[in-house]
Amino acid sequence: MHMDVPTYNIRNLAQLAKFALIADEEEHFDADVQKIFGAVEKLHNLSVQNIPPTHIVTSIQNRTQGDHVHPFLNHDGLLAAMPAADAGFLRVPSFFKGKRGKLPL
Amino acid sequence: MTDITAWSITELRAALDTKEFRVEEVVAQYRDRIAQYNPAINSFITQSDDMNEAAERAQQTIADGTQEFLTGIPFAAKDLFCTAGMRTTAGSNILKNYIPPYSATVIERCKEGILFGKTNMDEFAMGSSNEFSAFGPVKNPYDLLRVAGGSSGGSAAAVAAGFVPFALGTDTGGSIRLPASFCNVVGFRPTYGRISRYGAIAMASSLDTVGTFTRTVEDAALLLNVLAGEDGNDATALPLPNAHEDFTRLLHAGVAGMRIGIPKEFRDMPDMKDAGCDPAVRNRYEEGIVHLREQGAVIVELSLPHTPYALATYYVLVTSEVSSNLARYDGMQFGERATHLRNGTLDDVVVATREAGFGPEAKRRIMVGTFCLSAGAVDAYYHLAQKVRTVIIQEFAEAFQLADCLFAPVAPSTAFQLGERLADPVQMYLTDVFALPAPLAGLPAISVPAGLIEGLPIGLQFIAPQRQEATMLACAHHFQQTFPQKSVPLAPLALVA
Numbered sequence: 001m002h003m004d005v006p007t008y009n010i011r012n013l014a015q016l017a018k019f020a021l022i023a024d025e026e027e028h029f030d031a032d033v034q035k036i037f038g039a040v041e042k043l044h045n046l047s048v049q050n051i052p053p054t055h056i057v058t059s060i061q062n063r064t065q066g067d068h069v070h071p072f073l074n075h076d077g078l079l080a081a082m083p084a085a086d087a088g089f090l091r092v093p094s095f096f097k098g099k100r101g102k103l104p105l
Numbered sequence: 106m107t108d109i110t111a112w113s114i115t116e117l118r119a120a121l122d123t124k125e126f127r128v129e130e131v132v133a134q135y136r137d138r139i140a141q142y143n144p145a146i147n148s149f150i151t152q153s154d155d156m157n158e159a160a161e162r163a164q165q166t167i168a169d170g171t172q173e174f175l176t177g178i179p180f181a182a183k184d185l186f187c188t189a190g191m192r193t194t195a196g197s198n199i200l201k202n203y204i205p206p207y208s209a210t211v212i213e214r215c216k217e218g219i220l221f222g223k224t225n226m227d228e229f230a231m232g233s234s235n236e237f238s239a240f241g242p243v244k245n246p247y248d249l250l251r252v253a254g255g256s257s258g259g260s261a262a263a264v265a266a267g268f269v270p271f272a273l274g275t276d277t278g279g280s281i282r283l284p285a286s287f288c289n290v291v292g293f294r295p296t297y298g299r300i301s302r303y304g305a306i307a308m309a310s311s312l313d314t315v316g317t318f319t320r321t322v323e324d325a326a327l328l329l330n331v332l333a334g335e336d337g338n339d340a341t342a343l344p345l346p347n348a349h350e351d352f353t354r355l356l357h358a359g360v361a362g363m364r365i366g367i368p369k370e371f372r373d374m375p376d377m378k379d380a381g382c383d384p385a386v387r388n389r390y391e392e393g394i395v396h397l398r399e400q401g402a403v404i405v406e407l408s409l410p411h412t413p414y415a416l417a418t419y420y421v422l423v424t425s426e427v428s429s430n431l432a433r434y435d436g437m438q439f440g441e442r443a444t445h446l447r448n449g450t451l452d453d454v455v456v457a458t459r460e461a462g463f464g465p466e467a468k469r470r471i472m473v474g475t476f477c478l479s480a481g482a483v484d485a486y487y488h489l490a491q492k493v494r495t496v497i498i499q500e501f502a503e504a505f506q507l508a509d510c511l512f513a514p515v516a517p518s519t520a521f522q523l524g525e526r527l528a529d530p531v532q533m534y535l536t537d538v539f540a541l542p543a544p545l546a547g548l549p550a551i552s553v554p555a556g557l558i559e560g561l562p563i564g565l566q567f568i569a570p571q572r573q574e575a576t577m578l579a580c581a582h583h584f585q586q587t588f589p590q591k592s593v594p595l596a597p598l599a600l601v602a
Binding site: 004005006008010013014016017018019021029032033035036037038039040041042043044046048051052053054055056057058060063064065072074077078080081082084090092093094095096100 | 154162179188190205206213260296298311337340341343405411414417418421424428436438439440441449451452453454455457459460465469471472474475476481485486488489490491493494496498507529530531534543546568571
């Protein structure tokens, strides 16, 4: 069965994936991604509408831990592993353009 | 002094227990070999600073008579297993300075051994040649102009070169078996979930499987006894059927009467021509089949009709999972944050961080996966691949009604030249064409050395039903002991020094 196969736009993909490709990179990746989609294209020839999807290959499902607090003892190690920490907190840049701490109206 | 760097864990264990060698002597021999040959091979991203204290402690444990299988045994771990206080990079610039605050379960289970270092790998385990590492490629110990295979190339080369008697790796679509085949060592991927993945940096969570590189199948079985089992920190880790599960229990059972399946698609897959399938590899595979028959196995020819779709299925699923798993490397939660933007917003910094931190293969896969999961394409790619995966699983299940174990090539060729497949991602992916069907079904598989072809190693693999490692290890052990081509020396490093 042939299904309508959606098409991609490399610039849009890069944006969604949080990359800022420069011009020649864009061309290069576009060619590579095209090749990859060309190689997986054959899946669209298969008729599997009534087949259930596989999410996990073993019979184990929905195993959950008890709802207990387990303190993490290596607090300093955890902070040191963060990309940026400040006074015991994870530090991130401003979410919005404008002056720090003020939301643009 | 006797050179012990080609010994198996089992041989080392005996020598340590009988006091023929002290742990310090063992450590010194391996350390010297690494110092001499690792600069040419590039197996390690990070080496342990000081192993003397661990060696002394292990020696004391042996003196006390309380030693375990791994006490005092050197080992290396692929650089995606978190090691508390020791840099863990996943082969990527984005984690080049990451020091985890805890150790992976599998590292904890090896704590009686002596960790020599963290091995080189393709970035986030994405690659078949170990050329997609931010720390340079791993060179094949049998020919320094050729790849070691990937993604666990550093671990495979480390065992092949006699740097350690065993190493830890992961196999998502062949990342243990492929480099094992290229480097003349045993590469063992157990059932999905058999070994905990807690602390193993994720690539594709429905496929990633922890496994081992060893010199012998026997060592692989004994190691699994140490590593396998449930883990409260990993919901996918399989419980063992009993507390003292022994994966060596069938090791000496041989293959007489064993039904060994030969899938016809592994002989005649249409992609094989594109994959650069070497007729000599095909011949070696045929010799393997003849050998197993001569040893008393019942050879069963069977079919796995959707095998030619495995590669496409795999690359849709893997890229989708990659795009999701690698979203966390944003410079906020994880990853070396880009600092050159003075007044950048969070989004600016995330983009700059990922642009600078990820290499080309990671970017390719993330973008492909992003599309496969996007609202307009998810049915046509990700959901479709999940359904084809179900068909592939069903076909394996039917095959295992006819056979106890399957036998197949691992790779279409021996190790290829460095740079040879870098220009075309699909050409690189085809390297895994024989390796990746088993992971799609979560099956255990093991690559066993099958001699050299024009001076380069080649492996052949056994594949078993889920949780039937013991049966598979019996076949693999017998094959390693009896196949006429088995007698291959340690990598001839003297020639390349």
